[in-house]
Amino acid sequence: MTYNIDTYDNHLILISNNGRYLIDTGSPITISNSKEIEIFNTNYKTSTNYLGLTVEGLSKSLGTNIDALIGGDVLKNHTFKIDFKKKLFIILDEINPNNQSIDIDLFMDIPIIEIEINGNRIRTFLDTGAKISYINSTYVENLKPTDNRKDFYPTIGAFETDIYEFKIIFNDSKMELTFGVLPTQLEQTLSFGNTNGIIGNDIFLYYCMTFDYKNKKIYF
Numbered sequence: 591m592t593y594n595i596d597t598y599d600n601h602l603i604l605i606s607n608n609g610r611y612l613i614d615t616g617s618p619i620t621i622s623n624s625k626e627i628e629i630f631n632t633n634y635k636t637s638t639n640y641l642g643l644t645v646e647g648l649s650k651s652l653g654t655n656i657d658a659l660i661g662g663d664v665l666k667n668h669t670f671k672i673d674f675k676k677k678l679f680i681i682l683d684e685i686n687p688n689n690q691s692i693d694i695d696l697f698m699d700i701p702i703i704e705i706e707i708n709g710n711r712i713r714t715f716l717d718t719g720a721k722i723s724y725i726n727s728t729y730v731e732n733l734k735p736t737d738n739r740k741d742f743y744p745t746i747g748a749f750e751t752d753i754y755e756f757k758i759i760f761n762d763s764k765m766e767l768t769f770g771v772l773p774t775q776l777e778q779t780l781s782f783g784n785t786n787g788i789i790g791n792d793i794f795l796y797y798c799m800t801f802d803y804k805n806k807k808i809y810f
Contacts (some may be wrong), residue, residue: 591630591681597762600653600791604679609657612648613672613679615801616788617661618698621645627658630681640773643744651662651742662697662699662766666803668673670745672718685800685808689809692761697783703808706759712786716808720790722751725769727777728752729786739770746797749773761810765796 596610601628606630620627621646623777631783636658638644649655671680692697693718696709701716707729714723722741735752743746751770758767769787771777780786 594681594737595672595677595679596654596672597677597791599652601652602672602674602791603654603656604660610655612652612656612659612719613665613730614659614717614719615665615701616715617659618663620661620664621648622657622658629664630668631662641761648744651744651748656689657744661801662696665749665801666699669800669802669804671798671800672794673798674791675798682800684807685802689800690761691802691807691809694806694808695783696803697785698775699803700783700786701801701803701808702783703760703789705787705795707756713783714785714787714789716793717784717788717790720788722753722770723767723792724751724772724777724788725754725756725788726780726786727771729756730769730771735758737768739747743773746773746775760793761797763796765793767792804810 594605602613604613620636620639621640626633626635669682684753695788702713703716704711704713733754736755737753739753740750751768753768797810
């Protein structure tokens with residue numbers, strides 16, 4: 591199954607016959623306007639309100655209408671490929687085992703990868719719901735920001751963050767990514783998964799990735 595995606599404001603919104611769905615690997619829960627949705631030829635029970643988060647509130651914060659947020663509780667049941675440049679989301683029946691891959695960890699069905707910054711290997715969430723990557727504030731001490739951007743987090747609303755440029759190594763490849771710093775109350779949540787950052791959708795400008803939750807792997 592192949593779906594088109596809308597990369598509105600660097601978010602990943604899947605377009606199907608049933609509606610517009612925000613693909614969010616950073617959320618453990620799927621949220622919709624009903625208690626059940628059909629997606630990927632499967633029916634799933636969903637939440638209509640998760641910690642105060644609703645589809646209506648998400649749509650307002652995103653600036654575009656969506657019909658559901660698809661989280662890890664659904665995504666973990668499928669093997670899928672994200673091709674950000676071609677704007678495609680593909681459900682796969684099988685994977686070529688000869689393809690290059692890395693091992694991942696999972697915390698509440700949220701993927702965790704390792705990157706290297708300034709010689710330090712750190713664990714980060716891989717979050718397709720994040721339009722900006724984020725790093726623990728200790729890594730930007732004494733650094734000058736290069737920009738300032740607006741973002742939002744559903745439970746606290748809109749906020750602004752300074753932006754920092756970092757050269758990182760991921761999957762043995764060097765790349766440049768921009769990172770923000772989360773508000774203090776959100777930064778504390780990084781420790782739950784023993785992580786120090788969040789990698790957002792900018793990384794898909796470098797790679798097409800296939801997610802295999804069952805075997806805890808990402809293929810390239």
